């Protein structure tokens with residue numbers, strides 16, 4: 206059998222895994238959630254949940270992948286070969302198809318904005334809302350940009366681990382950080398920016414309610430790429446000498462740092478121009494372009510911002526595609542090129558109804574973007590995470606997992622605390638989240 210590819214270096218792995226984590230979730234979802242849910246108080250809760258739930262789940266995913274040395278399905282079934290665990294793995298593969306098919310459509314909007322800033326679409330006093338709505342409801346234009354984005358994603362995955370994912374992550378992630386810092390400096394030096402900083406980070410504990418906690422749990426899962434096998438797949442390319450817990454902490458902190466930094470760009474800029482920090486897509490695609498349109502050299506900074514958004518989305522998209530491609534390579538025995546091209550094409554095709562439904566061209570009034578997003582974030586990801594911790598704690602056995610982690614001098618002093626969490630605490634908490642997400 207051919208030897209499995211491995212990451213070329215620790216740094217390469219960290220860039221790739223952080224690249225998976227850092228994406229659209231950080232750049233647009235995190236900042237608005239913070240502002241609307243009690244500012245600094247939300248950040249504190251997020252941090253707590255990240256350490257108590259996110260990092261333990263990430264460790265579990267890495268260790269399953271490194272032990273199994275295969276894609277999500279193969280990793281589960283190489284440890285416990287039953288239809289149940291094949292099914293759990295397959296749910297992750299399915300999540301990859303579903304998430305990427307809408308993620309790429311949104312990322313495609315971002316790519317098109319790069320060109321809108323190059324051509325100066327937003328200069329002067331234009332109606333940014335009608336430009337955005339015009340774009341996403343157009344039947345063909347967003348499909349073109351979705352195709353461009355999927356082509357880039359497929360190209361990188363096709364090149365494999367070392368020459369593809371690792372190489373491009375090492376190039377793209379430092380670029381991303383540089384752009385973020387530059388844009389944050391620009392935003393924070395605008396007149397009136399500090400009011401935004403205060404709105405963004407002022408801790409207001411009265412805003413913390415039960416659904417705030419649920420919202421931050423969902424955000425932790427999506428943002429850390431958990432529950433669908435991305436970290437299992439990336440863990441399968443890890444060498445035995447890597448310190449899994451240490452890397453998981455580092456990757457999660459990097460993810461948080463970028464999310465907070467993104468807020469330091471978006472929120473102060475919006476405040477400085479007297480606009481309202483609304484939610485999600487509206488903020489990034491309508492409010493921000495208005496800000497850039499009114500700023501000196503706004504076209505240049507707008508252009509940089511959407512390059513940044515595209516890079517962040519791209520390194521996440523390659524991890525989503527890699528989950529599915531690795532499945533077809535290991536389990537169906539396709540070669541990488543065939544797997545990447547076929548899967549990339551299918552996901553492009555799945556994105557067509559997603560995009561068309563934004564303009565009302567749809568079946569039975571379904572908004573496929575909303576549907577795919579809800580199925581995955583409310584059901585598949587929390588269920589995947591729940592099954593993963595049950596698998597590690599009870600099926601494979603926590604002791605065996607600890608043994609896999611503690612090799613070649615890796616200590617993991619908090620090993621027993623981790624075991625306790627994934628065996629007794631997380632199954633209950635995750636089950637609770639799943640049920641309340643479905644019925645509340």
Ligand code: PHE
Nearest residue numbers: 226228229230231427428430
């Ligand atoms: N973590 C990515 C983001 O924040 C999204 C993602 C989810 C990527 C699941 C891979 C797997 O945008």
